[in-house]
Amino acid sequence: MRRFWCDCGHPLFFESTSCNNCGAQVGYDPRSGDMLPLRGNRTSSLFQAQGDFDWCANGQNHAVCNWLVPADQKGNLCEGCRFNRTIPWLGKEENIQRWKGFEVAKKRLLYTLTSLQLPLVDGSTDPERGLLFDFIEDQRSNPVMLESFVSTGYLSGVITINAMEADDLAREQERVRMNESYRTLLGHLRHESGHFFQAYVLHDEALNSEFRRLFGDPDTDYQAALQRHYDLGPAEGWSNYYISSYASAHPVEDWAECWSHYLHMIDTLETAAAYRMIESPDLQRDFRSIANQWRNLSVVMNELNRSIGLADAYPFVINEWVEQKLAFVGRSIEELCLKSRYS
Ligand SMILES: [Zn+2]
Ligand SMILES: [Zn+2]
Ligand SMILES: [Zn+2]
Structure with a gap:
């Protein structure tokens, strides 16, 4: 991951939503690959001509995303959140926290795939060749779900991650049970993205x-x-x-x-x-x-x-x-x- 700085000179992180020094609200602009202020007048911004930025709708409504959309697209999903097909039921507070963990890991995956310049488009834009994510619960964490067991995996353009993988306690228990030395959300996502690109390689x-x-x-x-x-x-x-x-x-x-x-x-x-x-x-x-x-x-x-x-x-x-x-x-x-x- 590259480094980012606020206009005031203070360091920012890929996950930052504000600057700890000057308090400016910031977010990640996937098109310029930079952290930008939401409503500043940053003269160095390549996209200044298009106006200022707002957070993605998932950032504005649920504080789970810090990616930006141009201000005239207020209420829209960012380029990263458009890859989501399913998210868990948000009536439970812990699901919002799990979703946030998922978004943080997914955005890092997308950052790396994009900076490698791999061919990547979301499955809503291109149902034939695109990628989508299902981040879902099963009956083990939510008895009203239809499925008793949803496993993390990849099938036909869709990466499925069980929401419990974003629960630290549940994931650690699973890691020990499976005798693994490493189990993280980012690791799951990177692994499953390998299955997505495998088809291109074998072709x-x-x-x-x-x-x-x-x-x-x-x-x-x-x-x-x-x-x-x-x-x-x-x-x-x-x-x-x-x-x-x-x-x-x-x-x-x-x-x-x-x-x-x-x-x-x-x-x-x-x-x-x-x-x-x-x-x-x-x-x-x-x-x-x-x-x-x-x-x-x-x-x-x-x-x-x-x-x-x-x-x-x-x-x-x-x-x-x-x-x-x-x-x-x-x-x-x-x-x-x-x-x-x-x-
Ligand atoms: Zn600052
Ligand atoms: Zn977003
Ligand atoms: Zn696999």
Whole structure:
């Protein structure tokens, strides 16, 4: 993530709604990729000619979004919230808090996908090729829901996230139950976005054959593979070949796990570079140098966390095999961007 500053010179964050120094109300403008004041007269703004900005309707009505829409579109949803197909019932206060957590994570995902220049449009605008999000409850958190069990996943252009994943206690209990070392909303969203782009990758002949070489046959019986994973646990020695035990369940899960780790890496490297802790990573260079930069940074992150009594920030090892798969994710992203630019 890049850094942002208020007109008064004070730092702002991607999630900021106001400046702690001068009190100006601010929000994120997805078109300029900058934090802008809501009703200031910022002369440097590229969009000054179009007038000032207002928060998105979800920001104005529920305080769950800090993205901006031009003031003459007051009451409209921002570019990020237009990706929502379903949100949970808002009669419960905790659902608004959960929704806010979801929006924060989703906006960070959209920021990274957009800055990589991946082809991305919401599914209301383009029902054929667009992406949508269902953020929903099931009977476990709300007895009046029709569905008894909604699992987090991806199907036909829709990423579904169970609202309980935005509940810290419920998510931590699930993490322990599943014996995972890491479980976050952002991690879920990045993983599921990998399944969305997987179709584009498999559609390309050259990428498809490399996918098969690195990850295996994507058409392997999915239900049977997942059942085996949950019944018997991961194969012994999985950590020699996979980034996580779940990645060993099926080739497409391996791909989605690597995709999400690639996004973790480049977002965090960008943040560290923005704070001048490291040199800016050059995504065009060979992946080896990026992987090494990441290994060094993640060790520091883990040590810093341990220094204040927290668990490791990045409890994973990128071995030789995993590095090759991550490099392929990087190449696939480059190809998808090139294709979308010339199609
Ligand atoms: Zn300020
Ligand atoms: Zn919004
Ligand atoms: Zn998956």
